[in-house]
Amino acid sequence: MTTKAGFVALIGEPNAGKSTLLNRMVGAKVSIVTHKVQTTRTRIRGVAMEGESQIVFVDTPGLFRPRRRLDRAMVAAAWTGAADADVILLLIEAHRGLTEGVQAILDGLRDRLPQGQKVALAINKIDRVKAEALLALTRQMNEAYPFAETFMISAERGHGVDKLRHWLAEQMPEGPFLYPEDQLADLPLRMIAAEITREKLTLRLHEELPYQLTVETENWEDRPDGSTRIDQVVYVARDGHKGIVLGAGGETIKAVGQAARAEMSEFLGHKVHLFLQVKVRPKWLEEPERYSEMGLDFRDGNPEA
Numbered sequence: 001m002t003t004k005a006g007f008v009a010l011i012g013e014p015n016a017g018k019s020t021l022l023n024r025m026v027g028a029k030v031s032i033v034t035h036k037v038q039t040t041r042t043r044i045r046g047v048a049m050e051g052e053s054q055i056v057f058v059d060t061p062g063l064f065r066p067r068r069r070l071d072r073a074m075v076a077a078a079w080t081g082a083a084d085a086d087v088i089l090l091l092i093e094a095h096r097g098l099t100e101g102v103q104a105i106l107d108g109l110r111d112r113l114p115q116g117q118k119v120a121l122a123i124n125k126i127d128r129v130k131a132e133a134l135l136a137l138t139r140q141m142n143e144a145y146p147f148a149e150t151f152m153i154s155a156e157r158g159h160g161v162d163k164l165r166h167w168l169a170e171q172m173p174e175g176p177f178l179y180p181e182d183q184l185a186d187l188p189l190r191m192i193a194a195e196i197t198r199e200k201l202t203l204r205l206h207e208e209l210p211y212q213l214t215v216e217t218e219n220w221e222d223r224p225d226g227s228t229r230i231d232q233v234v235y236v237a238r239d240g241h242k243g244i245v246l247g248a249g250g251e252t253i254k255a256v257g258q259a260a261r262a263e264m265s266e267f268l269g270h271k272v273h274l275f276l277q278v279k280v281r282p283k284w285l286e287e288p289e290r291y292s293e294m295g296l297d298f299r300d301g302n303p304e305a
């Protein structure tokens, strides 16, 4: 039996739907999704099986013009994910089309990647536009860059996703599987748990959400009764942010904790006791350990990098 296995990097502007597509391909929620831009901060791998092929999807942070250290480290992580992949899948939003940001990514593909690396296009969120618009956009995109193939999908609703998975499976190089067949993701559990809490905070705080916020799992204890105790710290940069995260009478953090605990329980398949603490740490964006906890390289954030 000949097996195939390889990597597909999902790249695109923030909010294009990369994490939504990853979760759908894997059939489980391994990467957090929100309506806000810059949700994903590091490379997250999810594993999908299709016949005799194993496709390892690499979700990456959205590509945009970085200004701050954390932004730069995120964008660097996205390009590294792309350069290491067998196939790159560029996601764009059907209703936004060839934006300036997409153009910048096309320029990046030309400048940063080895010649001949296979790049396919997925026009996502087709549920938001009329069919005529899609044809025009497909033509325009293919004039702008030599894509190996173009797909029209709705990651959220699942349209076109099977066809895309099938094509990707065929492109994978021959070789043994890279992960055990039943493994869905390679993010450590403590990091997945931290991401779940960050998602709930993002959904709950909307416009109030401090950009300078990160969540870390400090302690993880599997108990003899089959439950897990998880202790997490929410780091914010300012005193005022702490108040926002706690909410009046602590109600925000309480609601976030409940929602996060429920999802962790579902993910792990058993009871979870979650303890959240909020700490003010003015300089956390300059601390290398915070970046490595997120799966990023602090040095990638250097202005001259």
Ligand SMILES: Nc1nc2c(ncn2[C@@H]2O[C@H](COP(=O)(O)OP(=O)(O)OP(=O)(O)O)[C@@H](O)[C@H]2O)c(=O)[nH]1
Binding pocket: 012, 013, 014, 015, 016, 017, 018, 019, 020, 021, 032, 033, 034, 035, 036, 037, 038, 039, 040, 041, 060, 061, 062, 063, 124, 125, 126, 127, 128, 153, 154, 155, 156, 157
């Ligand atoms: N209408 C529609 N919305 C979608 C579709 N796919 C994703 N979305 C929505 O788009 C928003 C962003 O989705 P994400 O998957 O978080 O996007 P992302 O590209 O991972 O974003 P970053 O991690 O910030 O770079 C969410 O609100 C999704 O529900 C789709 O096919 N149709």
Ligand SMILES: [Mg+2]
Binding pocket: 018, 019, 020, 031, 032, 033, 039, 040, 059, 060, 061, 062
């Ligand atoms: Mg994402």
